[in-house]
Amino acid sequence: MSDSMSELRSQLRPYLANLMDFLEETVEEYADDISQVHPTHQAGAKNLLRYAQLRNHDVAHLQAGLSSLGATRLSTAEPDVIARLQAAHNVLDVFNGDSPTYPLEPIGEAFAKADDILDDHATELLGPTKENTHARIMVTLPSEAADDPDLVLKFAEAGMDLARINCAHDGEEAWAKMIDNVHAAADAVGHDILVSMDLAGPKVRTGDIEPGPAVIRARVTRDAAGKTVEPAKLYLYARDTPQPELPTTPGREGAPLQVDPAWLKGLAVGSVITLEDNRGKHRSYRVERIRPDGLAIAHGKKSAFIAASTLLLHDGEVTTVSGIAHQEQKIKVVAGDTLILTTNPASAVVHERAEGVTTTLGCDAPEAIEALEPGHQVLFDDGAIDATVKEVRKVPCGDGSTDTEAVLEVTRAGIGGTNLKAHKGINLPDTFIPLPSLTEEDLTALEFVARNADIVNVSFIRTAGDVVYVLDQLADIAARADKEGDEDAAAHAKNLGVVLKIETVPAYHQLAAVLLAGMRHRTLGIMIARGDLAVELGFERMVEIPRLMMQMAEAAHIPVILATQVLENLAKKGLPSRAEMTDVGYALRAECVMLNKGPNITEAIRILDRVSRRLGRSQLKNRQSLRKISAWEDTLKYKPESTPE
Structure with a gap:
């Protein structure tokens, strides 16, 4: 065993010396870059270069050899790479009966100095x-x-x-x-x-998607047995005025609707409003309250889909609803789908999946699409959808210009598909975006x-x-x-x-x-x-x-x-x-x-x-301080046959 250990020591010492020489050559190679570093970072820049070069090589065999001799595994070399290697070399020297090659005091102080530098930099920042x-x-x-x-x-x-x-x-x-x-x-x-x-x-994000219908839903709230516990609510306020603060009530949110100011003034508590909703269903709502700011609150027993063209009737007077926003549309994406990213800024058209039409979607950074190449990975919405570029092509436009299209194959989406919205993030890990x-x-x-x-x-x-x-x-x-x-x-x-x-x-x-x-x-x-x-x-x-x-x-x-x-x-x-x-x-x-x-x-x-x-x-970085663990004070007092109280 001693002969094998002696042979290992004789192999490791020259290896360590050559490794340190190699790391110092790296520092010399990057002398111009180091000269541009701020003076407070000079030591860190040199150590960074040594460490980066060390991690660019597999030195696991060196770690194993040093560990078998009871020296060091180099596992916390980050603060000062050369000092750690020199310390290992000195240990091998002593094992071999020789005097340490490197002075002990600078090695002993190296880690503390490095920690102080990092602490100073952290405090300053x-x-x-x-x-x-x-x-x-x-x-x-x-x-x-x-x-x-x-x-x-x-x-x-x-x-x-x-x-x-x-x-x-x-x-x-x-x-x-x-x-x-x-x-x-x-x-x-x-x-x-x-x-x-x-x-x-x-930020690279998906482009616009055509808006959905301008429809809002006034919905009743039902319990688990299907009984109505909260009515559907209409919040009526005058057209061309800011939307007032809406009440916070139990159940589902109500439907805020802009109406003609004169028509609104004709309402009173108890007034009945009738309408035919977007599905042709007849509905009636009773005004329960009119606030000082003019907001009229009406309740109904059934839900209704109300569109911008819906007519409200009260005492023979009619008003047309307005102020209803278009619904946000989504594109449902399933693994195996084809999706096209384009530099054309036009809003994407949402198709029913049964139509079998490939969806073309814009991007707010056309430079990103121009930089795509076949095989590149494209990730949507924080990785919820994963796709691969199959083809990049130029498509002529009517004005003589061309758009760039990237044809994608969706490789991963959620079970049953994932909805993709407008202005969601796109990650391109393989692509350099100019x-x-x-x-x-x-x-x-x-x-x-x-x-x-x-x-x-x-x-x-x-x-x-x-x-x-x-x-x-x-x-x-x-x-x-x-x-x-x-x-x-x-x-x-x-x-x-x-x-x-x-x-x-x-x-x-x-x-x-x-x-x-x-x-x-x-x-x-x-x-x-x-x-x-x-x-x-x-x-x-x-x-x-x-x-x-x-x-x-x-x-x-x-x-x-x-x-x-x-x-x-x-x-x-x-x-x-x-x-x-x-x-x-x-x-x-x-x-x-x-x-x-x-x-x-x-x-x-x-x-x-x-x-x-x-x-x-x-704890300091990856180093543990072996302080006393009070909870383990009696950890050895218990015998297998005993149970701690």
């Missing part, structure tokens, strides 16, 4: 953590946060460390109010709460963010070029502010925290290059957006992808925000699932965890804060 915690809590603000400062205060009191504003919703006036409310809440609880704002980036990472709307929002927020979260990152483009736009904003003599605005733009949302397949595949480009900026982080990643990479890959990304970011000494569906069941329904509580334990290995909106979000913040404090004493 995300703010300090609370006592006994490792991760911050980021909370997405609902639109109500603009006009409800108490709501924001409750979030802060529950444990919110950062407030997230989604620039895809509301507008600058509402954003400014939200920021003011966040600052007021921070003052009230006595600690800073940073503001993070999301730029949506270009669009900038910031839209015109994003660039306008970035001007506001750069002056008012602490962090900008950038969506749709795919390559290092996208990152450079974003940083260039920030530099332009700072330069314009300098030119205008606004030194504070210029400084704010230069120091704005930048978080790169990793949500596309290219960004995951090119993560090292994306990080290296981002490290040109002093204050940098990444967000692991598990939603789109799961759609594009497949749900099974989520078992490992977040962990791998967190390891790569740790090697770069860059903080991570973990996002998507953290405590979602709790936030929306008030009770966490067992699985999502386990998920929280993993999520808290990141420097920040993002919670989305929900009616019970305050309780979700409280629970996440409590769990964070508990784990903060025993």
Whole structure:
């Protein structure tokens, strides 16, 4: 056994030395890229390159060999790759009876220094953590946060460390109010709460679908025995006036209808209104109440389908109903169907399936269709429908131009089919879409963010070029502010925290290059957006992808925000699932965890804060602190024949 161990040591030492030389050659190869990195990221950039190259090779045999000798499995090499390899080499030296090749003190200090660098970067970007915690809590603000400062205060009191504003919703006036409310809440609880704002980036979505009929249904509510428990309701108000606030009543929603003002004034409590509905059914409704704002509420014993052309009759006077919106139409998609995506912006026509007509559907980003190729995967509505491109063709138009059509074969849909609506997301994991990472709307929002927020979260990152483009736009904003003599605005733009949302397949595949480009900026982080990643990479890959990304970011000494569906069941329904509580334990290995909106979000913040404090004493990234487990104090006292009281 000793001879075999000696032989293994003799093989591993030169292998380790050659591996370290190879990793250093990588650092030298990327010297120009490292020179462009901000000084605070120099150490992280070099370690990132070493780690990326290490993970580009299979060193499992090295791990197994070192482990069999009782050395190290290299399983936590991320903070300082070279120091970990040098430590392993030194162990082999000692086993062989030689003096350590590498000085011990720098190796001993390497991990602590790397941890300090990451902590400093996380604090600069995300703010300090609370006592006994490792991760911050980021909370997405609902639109109500603009006009409800108490709501924001409750979030802060529950444990919110950062407030997230989604620039895809509301507008600058509402954003400014939200920021003011966040600052007021921070003052009230006595600690800073940073503001993070999301730029949506270009979105690829399905185009318009022709509207359905303008029909609304007034429906009775029946119990399980079929008895009517609530009547059908009509809410009548004057034409060309805003719809008044409708009453909240038990049962089904009523039908709001615009009518002629003079006809409406002729109604009184007890008036009977008759109509022939869209099916030719005769119905009558009795006015039960007329509110001071003019809204007349009428009840009926039977349901009715009421269209924009329906006539209402009262005391010989007739009015035509108006103000009924067209129904939203859906396209039912079944596995095996053929679906055509087109650059033509015309609304899709909904066909009955019995007709056997292929549905042609537009897309709001024609560049995406132009970039499709046979074999590419196309996912609709967060992966609810999966399809493959079979053909891409040019179709002549009447004016001499051409449209591009992608013929798709649907490979997966729900049992019995899945309904596809207009303006639903399209994911193209195999396709490079020739669009900038910031839209015109994003660039306008970035001007506001750069002056008012602490962090900008950038969506749709795919390559290092996208990152450079974003940083260039920030530099332009700072330069314009300098030119205008606004030194504070210029400084704010230069120091704005930048978080790169990793949500596309290219960004995951090119993560090292994306990080290296981002490290040109002093204050940098990444967000692991598990939603789109799961759609594009497949749900099974989520078992490992977040962990791998967190390891790569740790090697770069860059903080991570973990996002998507953290405590979602709790936030929306008030009770966490067992699985999502386990998920929280993993999520808290990141420097920040993002919670989305929900009616019970305050309780979700409280629970996440409590769990964070508990784990903060025993967990740092993938390393466990072997603290005493009080629950196991007597775990060996019980004999097989005894039962603990």
